[in-house]
Amino acid sequence: MRKSTIAFGVALAALVVAGVNQAIAAEPIKVGAVLSLTGGAAPLGEPEAQTLQMMVDETNKAGGLLGRRVALIQFDDGSDPGKANGFVKRLIEDEKVDMLIGGTTTGATMAMYSLVERAEIPFISLGGARVIVDPVKKWLFKVSHDDRMASERALQDMAGRGYKSIALLADTTGYGQSSRKETLAVAGKYGVSIIADETFNVKDTDVTAQLAKIKNNPAVQALFVSSFGQGPIVVAKGMAQLGMTLPHYEGHGSASQEYLNLTGAASEGVRMPSPAVIVAQVLPDSDPQKALSAEYAKAFEARFKTPPSTFGAYARDAWLLWVNAVTRAGSTDKAKVRDALENTKDFPDTSGIVTMSPQDHLGIDSSGLKMVQIKNGGWTLAK
């Protein structure tokens, strides 16, 4: 009687344990994302959200992660950092997510971070500015090149071609101004001096006043434009209108098919630092960023019928960095995953070869940006 009771008890316990195990196995790994799907940053946030969906599907199709399914819970902050903060609270408290991706913008990232830090969740930002990882924040990582790297890459090229005095034309958006600030800060390092510093509104229909001023300054050897979207297009057209032959550099914000299409002949000869995804087809086969960038670009285009963007690629990189960290940690334990992220070594993604450390939560340098030149309406590697 007693024996059978014990046996029954053991059997029951085994059942319960098995049941619990099964429940754990069935419980998906939760990834929370707060992106800007509407509002000013929507052109960035949309491909990010699409890419994340694509990555989740791929991961699940390949059998999930650590044998568990992955679930993505996503909110749209409407390009409002205040809202991002509210949504991340919900992701942390109600959804109890294992990991966070997001902040399409730097503002949203910084607005979310204090809550994330308190909750101790690994967090990968897609935002652009340096402040995200400088100073290093324990739970926060970043995937994209920052504005300073893009400026450095362009300035390096200018210095190499002997341009010592350049004009800067930046728009008044956060992107334009941050890029302007970084350029002013690092120009000296490359022996380049900025002798004309002009700004314009990104929605201006004409910037020929600023351009005429630059054109009539005989000391200017090259023009560097920091803008995004409509701005660089109007600048390129204005330069063509004024018949300017000044060497023309753009920031990485102009590296898009849209810029090529809408500027036409006006952008012939323009040089810029570009993320690998946009120019994958012209990279040499030996470049470790080529194959994976081309593969992502192809998959994205096939699924969403629009050309891939740099921003979508950031989401891809964030996702795979995290998958890689979880696999190495062998668990979704938040502290272990964070440590694994910090120990990422020689991991190739679309932005470069990532090697992180406790002092560096970005892990890439400006060499991941490719210097390209527009020739015959297409990209070529700059020589």
Place this chain on the structure above:
Amino acid sequence: MSPEFIQFILSGITLGATYTLAALGFSMIFNASGVINFAQGEFIMIGGMCASVLVSAGIPLPLACIVGVMAAGLIGYLMERLAVGQCRDAEVATLILVTIGVSMIVRGLTEIFFGKANHGLPHFSSDKPIEIAGATILPQSLWVLAVSALIVVGLKLFFSRTQLGKGMLAASYDRLAAQLVGIDVRRVLTLSFILSALIGAFGGILVTPISTVAYDTGIMLGLKGFVAATLGGLGSGSGAVFGGLLLGLVEALTAGYVSSAYKDAVPFVMVFIVMVLRPQGLLGAKPTDRI
């Protein structure tokens, strides 16, 4: 005169011409209803957007332009019927809020249906710049100027010569009195929204070859158009032209001679000063309220 100065002037005229077209739409609706329509920028955007989407779908440019203008007209009509007209007894301030709401809806829908990318249009005539004394202007800017002038003259004739136009003016001065003499005030209001949408869309289409268009293009153009209309005097056609060109010139000359960093600040300071010293605008008629 140095070529540089002439280039600043031509740049200012190009900027100013677009502001003028936006300002005209503001004046139109203000005339009919006393409402400042903050969806005016969206009318501009819809015109440019529809036309460029249609052109890239292979539809010839003139047809695409007509459809673009019609689409904006339809939105103007729906906006008055479904939103503004529904609360016509509300105060003007409330109606202005309604127009802001509509502008957000239109922007959001455009974002969903046409995406977030920038779109362009081919130049109407040549894209070869015209040289004037060492400076250049695009033929497209002349198109914008010419059409603005035509619209101003057309509106002037409409308001002074046609019964409908006079009826619209009457309805804006005194709605009740206008109703008593048999003017269909509701129809007048609807018409004013359609007309200003048509004008805005025209402007949008004309500007798109120069500057491209995206779902959020209307915000800035609408704001600048409003400043231009206020500067010149709300409700005055010639005031809209004057205000628009003045704004464009001030911006370009500030960028040229002072610093481009102050380019956007100067117009807003200017409108502030004008509002304090001459609230009816530079060319606006002084309001005469009889007690």
